[in-house]
Amino acid sequence: MLQKIRESITGWVAWTIIITIGVVFAVWGIDLSFTPRAVAAKVNGEEIPVEPVRRAYQQQVAQFQEAFRGDVPEEIAQEIRRGAIEQYVRREVLRQRIDKQDYRVGDATLMAHVQSFDAFRVGDQFSMDAYRAALSAAGYTPTAFEEEQRRILAIQQLQDAIVLSSFVTRDEIERRVALERELREVEWVTLPLERFLADAEVSDAEIEARYQETPERWTEAASVDLAYIELRIDRFAEQIEVSEDELQAFYEAEVSREPERYVGLERRKAAHILVRPGDDAEERIEALRARIAAGEDFATVAAEASEDTGSARAGGDLGWVEPGMMIPAFEEVLFAMEPDTVSDPVRTEFGWHLIRLEEIERSSGASFEDAREDLLRDYRRRRAEDRYYDEADTLARITFESPDSLAPAATELGHEVRTVEGVTRQSGPGIAGNAPVVDAAWSEAVFERRENSPLIEIDDGHAVVIRVTDYHPPALRPLQEVAEQIAAELRRERAEENAREVGEQAKARLEAGESVAEVAADLSGDYVAGLTIVRDDVTVPPDVARGAFSATRPEPGAPTVVNVQGANGFFVVRVLSSTPGGLDLLAAEERRELGDTIRNSRASQELQSYLEHLRQDAKVTIFEQSLQ
Numbered sequence: 001m002l003q004k005i006r007e008s009i010t011g012w013v014a015w016t017i018i019i020t021i022g023v024v025f026a027v028w029g030i031d032l033s034f035t036p037r038a039v040a041a042k043v044n045g046e047e048i049p050v051e052p053v054r055r056a057y058q059q060q061v062a063q064f065q066e067a068f069r070g071d072v073p074e075e076i077a078q079e080i081r082r083g084a085i086e087q088y089v090r091r092e093v094l095r096q097r098i099d100k101q102d103y104r105v106g107d108a109t110l111m112a113h114v115q116s117f118d119a120f121r122v123g124d125q126f127s128m129d130a131y132r133a134a135l136s137a138a139g140y141t142p143t144a145f146e147e148e149q150r151r152i153l154a155i156q157q158l159q160d161a162i163v164l165s166s167f168v169t170r171d172e173i174e175r176r177v178a179l180e181r182e183l184r185e186v187e188w189v190t191l192p193l194e195r196f197l198a199d200a201e202v203s204d205a206e207i208e209a210r211y212q213e214t215p216e217r218w219t220e221a222a223s224v225d226l227a228y229i230e231l232r233i234d235r236f237a238e239q240i241e242v243s244e245d246e247l248q249a250f251y252e253a254e255v256s257r258e259p260e261r262y263v264g265l266e267r268r269k270a271a272h273i274l275v276r277p278g279d280d281a282e283e284r285i286e287a288l289r290a291r292i293a294a295g296e297d298f299a300t301v302a303a304e305a306s307e308d309t310g311s312a313r314a315g316g317d318l319g320w321v322e323p324g325m326m327i328p329a330f331e332e333v334l335f336a337m338e339p340d341t342v343s344d345p346v347r348t349e350f351g352w353h354l355i356r357l358e359e360i361e362r363s364s365g366a367s368f369e370d371a372r373e374d375l376l377r378d379y380r381r382r383r384a385e386d387r388y389y390d391e392a393d394t395l396a397r398i399t400f401e402s403p404d405s406l407a408p409a410a411t412e413l414g415h416e417v418r419t420v421e422g423v424t425r426q427s428g429p430g431i432a433g434n435a436p437v438v439d440a441a442w443s444e445a446v447f448e449r450r451e452n453s454p455l456i457e458i459d460d461g462h463a464v465v466i467r468v469t470d471y472h473p474p475a476l477r478p479l480q481e482v483a484e485q486i487a488a489e490l491r492r493e494r495a496e497e498n499a500r501e502v503g504e505q506a507k508a509r510l511e512a513g514e515s516v517a518e519v520a521a522d523l524s525g526d527y528v529a530g531l532t533i534v535r536d537d538v539t540v541p542p543d544v545a546r547g548a549f550s551a552t553r554p555e556p557g558a559p560t561v562v563n564v565q566g567a568n569g570f571f572v573v574r575v576l577s578s579t580p581g582g583l584d585l586l587a588a589e590e591r592r593e594l595g596d597t598i599r600n601s602r603a604s605q606e607l608q609s610y611l612e613h614l615r616q617d618a619k620v621t622i623f624e625q626s627l628q
Contacts, residue, residue, distance in 0.1 A: 040085050042621045043092040048085075050626045057084040066435045085622055093614045094155050103154040106310020107274075107350070108318050110150055111325065125265060128324030129257075162610055166603035173595055174583050180535060181581025186548045187529040189506050189520045190541075191570040196495035196502075207486045211479050218477045221424040224441055225470040228431060229399075229406055229415050231391055233461030236384035242376060250379045251368050262371065266323070269359040270334055271316035273301060274308040276351040285345045285352035292342055298356045307351070316356070330355070385461075392455055392463055399452040399465045406452065406467055419469070431466075434458045440466060447471075499570040503563045506572040510561045516574065530576075541566065547573045554578060 040053040060080050115126040119134050135145050211218065255262040275285045288305055292298055299315025306312035321334060329348045337343060337357040346353045368375075391413055398409040410417045423432040423441050431437050440446055440453040446468055453466045502523055509519045520527035528540075537545050547564035554560045554575050564571040583591065 038626045039623055040626050041089050041092075041623060042619075043089055044096060044619050046092060046096065048088050048092055050623075053084050053088050054626075056087065057081055060084060065439075081624060085624060089618075089620055089622070090611055090615060093618050094158070094611070095151060096618075097614055098151070098154045098158055101158070103157050104309060105150045105153040105157075106308045106312070108308060108311030108314070109153060110146060110310070112319060113149060113153055114146065115319075115325075125267075126322060126325070128322060131324075159607060162607050163600075163603040166599050166606055168595055168598045168602060170583075172598060173591065176594065176598055177583050177586065178580035181585070182549070183532050183534060183579040183581070184548050185530065185532045185576040185578075186544070186573055187516045187531065187576065188527065188544055188571050188573040189510070189516050189523070190526040190528075191499050191502055191506070191523065191572070192526070193492075193495055193499055193566075193569045195524060196498045197491055200491040200494040200498065202487055202490040202494065206490055207483050208479065210486050210490060211482065215476055218482045220472075220475050220477060221426070222474045223422045223424045223428070223472045224447065224468045225419065225421045225472075226423055226428075226432065226437075226441055226466045227406055227417050227419050227469050228464045228466040229395060229410055229413070229417060230431065230464045231388060231395065231415075231462070233381070233384050233388040236387045237377075237380040240380045240383050242379055247372070247375055247379060248368065251371065251375055254375065254378075266335075266360065266362045267320045268334055268337075268357055269361070270318045270321050271298060271302060271356045271358060272308070272311065272318055272330075273298075273306040273316050273354040274311075274351050275305075275353075276307045278351075281352050282345065285354060289342070289345060289354055292354070298342060298354075320361070388461060395463075395465055396455040400454075403451040406465065409465070422472075431458065431464055437464065437466060441468060496565070496570075500563075500565070503570040503572050507561050507563050510559075510572060510574045519572075541571065543567075544571050544573055547571060548575055551575045 038050040039047045040050040041048045057080060060083070061077060064076070064080070114120065114131070120126055120131040122130055132142065135142060251262070273285075273288055275281045275288070278284075284305075288301055291301055299317075302316030303312055306316055308316075311318055321331070323331065323335070325331075326334070327348050327350075329346060330353060333343050333346050334355055334357060337355065339357050339360055341357055343353075343355040343357075346355060394413060395409050398412060399406065402408045406417050409415070420428060420430045420432050422428055423438065425438065425442050427433055427438060428441075432441065436456050436458060440456050443453070445451045446453045446466065450468055453464075455463050455465055457463045502525075506519050506523055506525070510516065516527040516529050519525070531540065533540055533545055533548060535545065535549050543564045543566035547562045551560045551562040551573065554577060556577075559577075560575045562573050562575075564573060586594070
């Protein structure tokens, strides 16, 4: 049981890391490698294994359940299934496209990309230990992960080729400005709802009638009461006493494990020239070395001759290299060099390199005193983890062996049995605010058979076992409990109806040419006259701006009038004139920003059209039943 618990927790952490380090593309994602048991689809003869698609589908279903606190209707589940398969179909279509077009990503570009992930950093620096640990937790080898990232970057190149070629003309910007920056001169009468509420009356008979008509609205949902035992690793950590000797020993162990954090890190800024393997590769690299030795600039030679296209464009620049980032043969030479020197040819699995060391930087680490608070927290957490896992294992075992009570586990572990009441199928207070607890509470074993639940991991280091202690069936609340709520609802409806009727009178009078001041005075309303506004004007009620710009554009001397229902009143808006927005009224920066907005919108549409075209041209067979 303990092993299962740890595997479960590891899996959750692994998925957290994947989400953290994932690069979001519209049609591309990262998944683990699986041995396919079935096929979800075929794209131009290439099979898409079902397991990663099924995992994506299950994740989306789980997100839906958590968001809406309930089961997913079959029609929605079907749409999610189709969407998951289609995502991978488009991914495969794009993969085939970049392969056909021979897109490549150089080592330097890949390295800079990998170093940009926050999950691989300690402080503000890339950490090879963090990199390897994160990949291991997520089930990746560095080789598999880096190959996946090469594909992602290649797809980004393809997308950039489409997106960055999009453009917009001045005429298009002018039309957009004419519409979006249009000015309208308006005036309006406001009929506040509160004035109509004061006169709105409802009878007891009307209240009872509404109550009888809508019993489902006044029925409390079925609920259960729960008893539970809770384990929290942070509470265990608070109870751990730490001696100075223990903390010092822990610090020394951490220094060995993460020397870059506590001792400091040396990194080297480097550039290289690469000649890929071939019959004459060694001769070619020697020739390049001779040119540099004769006085030619390293960066110029790299730009001309290096076969690492990513770094060649930057004169061979690799940026800052930390221990463990490059392959051993490369690093062994680099970290033995002196600044401003060029190495002899170095052979690696990628070919022959000339390495130039440009600069060395050493950072200072954290001393024992500097790191004391972090060390104390980490030490307590690690000590607490052992107790947490042991008690979780014991709790799971005892509550399984004694499925009809939590008392034996509480006695042996010394934990309190707590309670929470009123847990519906959607949510509840306290721990029942977590979807896994709600799902377990209403499961067949826990709700119907009244057994203890399995160990439920709410979060990393937080778990519970629950059992149902009581059930409360759906119950219609008494009329007296909801009468005031119904009365308020009926009064508001009546007030809105009366305001609408008065609003129609005001509209007719404004259309006839009467002044807003006169109409407002006669109808006990408020008014504003002669104000010029824009579409997103924040100086006027939103309902007024919405009504003003939804109205037909007025002709000279012929205003238009509209009625607008607001949340707290009724507005009768008269639009006196309309002036198209002018490009000359925008500052240069505003024009640039607007142009960028239009161009980005068009680029997105063009990219989507390109993907649709690739999808339509591909021969695709989908096996939707494989996910069912």
